[in-house]
Amino acid sequence: MTDHPATPIRPQELPALFAARPRDSHKGTFGTVAVVGGGPGMAGATLLAGRAALKxxxxxxxxxxxQQDCPMACDLLQPELMLRSATALFQAALPVDAWVAGCGLGTGAQALTALRSVFAERGNVPLVLDADGLNLLANxxxxxxxPGPVILTPHPAEAARLLSCTPREIQADRQRAACALAQRHAAWIVLKGAGTLVCRPDGQCSINTSGNPGLATAGTGDVLAGMLGSLIAQGIELDQAVPGAVWLHGAAADALVAAGVGPIGMTAGELADAARQLRNHHK
Structure with a gap:
């Protein structure tokens, strides 16, 4: 599965990322994302993912x-987000086009119950599994x-837990590790890091060349998870949505540096606005 080197992700091969929207569009046209995570003390991770999905x-x-109760009435920075406890979200049984689970989830009993509920509720709907969702999977x-498609988004330490090895072994042959995860879980793999790898379930890999050290800060992975869920919910095929989100995430960081923001001190919350500009062809 690793005989062929990973091919670079090229934005010119991702036309769906930049396609114009029909004039008769409405909010139902571009899908609903459900983000489940944000255990006690970690609500911010889920908000970052949700804000990115929206933008x-x-x-x-x-x-x-x-959490037992929703920790806030609304997100004051992004009041368009519809907030509730995970239990209330499942009880509402609203139509969902993509699930994102694991951002700031935790690994306790409540987290485990929430993730099991996602698995039970989603049916054929695509799922992006990130962060503590991966740790629960490894446990x-x-x-x-x-049966629905799954995208796993580990960093090297999470990949090591999933493969019962060390992060050093993951980094020694990143493509082999990504392919092993894809084969084991019959899932798309986004192995994060410098030169993020995207591996299809069949083992075909691509490598991302956008991005910079400004991404080495808390929350950027949550933003990527939200971006993945968003593009998938919008009906973009996985062959473009998964590498597209990865490229866009890195390109947003590059655009921020070009504008004088970072790389030192760049924050995760700044990425979504920059990515939105790129999707709209605004430099």
Whole structure:
């Protein structure tokens, strides 16, 4: 599965990322993303994912916190987000076009219950599994996640837990690790890091060349998870949505540096606005 070197992700091969929108569009045209995470003390991770999903173009974004009660009435910075507890989100049984789970989720009993509920509720709907969702998967506490497509987004330490090895071994042969994860889980793999790898379930890999050290800060992975869910919910095929989100995430960081923001001190919350400008052809 690793005989062929990974091919670079090229934005010119991702036309769906930049396609014009029909004049008769409405909020239902571009899908609903549901983000589940944000255990106690970690609500910010889920908000970052939700805000990114909205600004990258999803029509609606639902946020379910893995807490007994929703920790806030609304997101004052992004009041368009629809917030509730994860339990209330599942009970509402609203139509969802892409699920994002794991950002700031935690690994306790409440987190495990929430993630099991995502697996039970999603059916054929695509799922982006990130952060603590990957740690729960590595611990072997989860049931089968169902027939819909899954995108796993580990950094090297999370990939090492999933493969029962060390981060050093992951970094020694990143493509082999990504392919092993794709084969084991029959899932898309986004192995994050310098030169993020995107590996299809069949083992075909591509490598991202956008991005810079400004991304080495807390929350940027949550933003990427939200971007992935957003592009998928908008109906973009996985062959363009997954590498497209990865490229756009890095290109947003590059655009910020070009504008004098970072790389030192760049924050995750700044990425979505820059990515939105790129999707709209605004330099």
């Amino acid at each position: 990258i173009g999803a029509g609606k974004v639902l946020v379910g916190f893995a 072997g506490h989860l049931p089968a996640w169902g």
